[in-house]
């Protein structure tokens with residue numbers, strides 16, 4: 001169906017969520033944010049239907065009617081697990097009420113809310129319950145799920161709570177998982193996770209710079225990065241002897257029936273495991289803590305190196321050992337609005353473009369504002385591909401609904417015609 005459903009978008013930021021809907025043929029007729037640079041980025045890439053201003057100061061009458069879908073990635077600082085002071089008293093926690101106000105006033109067919117994982121544990125689950133009940137009280141069927149972006153082909157293990165509600169008795173269509181470790185014996189339907197190297201490998205050797213440039217016939221924008229990163233990160237507490245650990249792992253692998261290929265398959269890596277059992281040419285590497293525990297399960301090794309490999313402490317950033325982008329061969333850690341993501345093998349933070357690619361923004365989507373504010377817009381966004389998959393489901397559901405309605409209308413019309421012919 002070619003019907004263009006009308007979308008209004010609150011807390012739109014630079015437009016990650018909106019773009020996923022636009023890619024599915026939706027028309028965003030109104031958007032809003034009070035983050036100046038995000039609005040500038042949105043205007044230049046998506047359209048000037050975005051209004052700059054504080055939503056709490058914008059009356060519903062200034063927002064168009066006949067809205068089919070209302071989007072609202074309501075702000076999350078107050079809810080975030082990263083924020084130790086999160087509390088019900090934080091005013092930002094109540095911005096979902098703005099989404100509620102517009103659901104009530106505009107009666108969209110669907111609304112979509114988005115938030116951080118911390119929302120689920122806040123006040124032992126009472127906050128999400130309160131939010132869901134509040135929307136239900138407006139006559140909507142509401143469901144929420146925690147979605148992991150990498151399960152949908154995004155090269156990033158970002159987890160976000162997605163809330164979907166509709167007032168038409170329709171399904172709330174959460175997208176189906178399409179990606180996984182790629183070694184699940186019982187499920188051949190998922191594709192392997194997309195890795196950091198898959199998507200930004202081509203930029204690793206390319207000098208960062210302020211201006212666009214050509215690479216393999218494509219223009220690269222915003223490949224600019226902060227190089228004087230000073231921050232803290234979780235790093236290994238103990239000095240480790242790489243050779244010793246590689247030898248040890250090799251011994252345990254020999255005792256098992258597992259080839260490195262099988263181990264790679266288990267982890268869904270192309271060829272990472274090989275390095276864990278090799279000390280030649282200094283090319284050996286130690287599994288990151290998460291992989292260590294998994295490897296221990298399958299090789300059954302003892303506790304000798306558990307602490308050395310897995311005990312972490314807060315450290316000043318030393319580029320080469322940041323764990324924030326921990327592996328070329330897996331999806332990235334979450335790209336955040338503030339915390340620097342360090343390039344796996346360069347002495348710099350991931351560039352704005354690399355972060356945007358990991359957030360699945362198109363290559364020609366250009367970011368505006370100061371360096372810090374560009375990182376912030378990207379870190380705030382819903383990955384475009386995840387938004388796209390959500391939008392796809394909503395579109396299908398609305399199209400079905402329209403078709404059923406059209407058929408019912410034409411049946412009524414036909415019935416009336418027949419009745420008039422027979423009875424006059």
Ligand SMILES: C[S@@+](CC[C@H](N)C(=O)[O-])C[C@H]1O[C@@H](n2cnc3c(N)ncnc32)[C@H](O)[C@@H]1O
Nearest residue numbers: 011013015016017033034035054055073381382
């Ligand atoms: C999590 S981000 C949303 C990101 C967006 N959905 C995307 O996919 O790109 C939340 C946004 O809410 C905006 N915001 C917070 N409080 C606001 C308010 N009172 N009025 C308007 N925008 C606000 C912030 O500036 C931020 O851009």
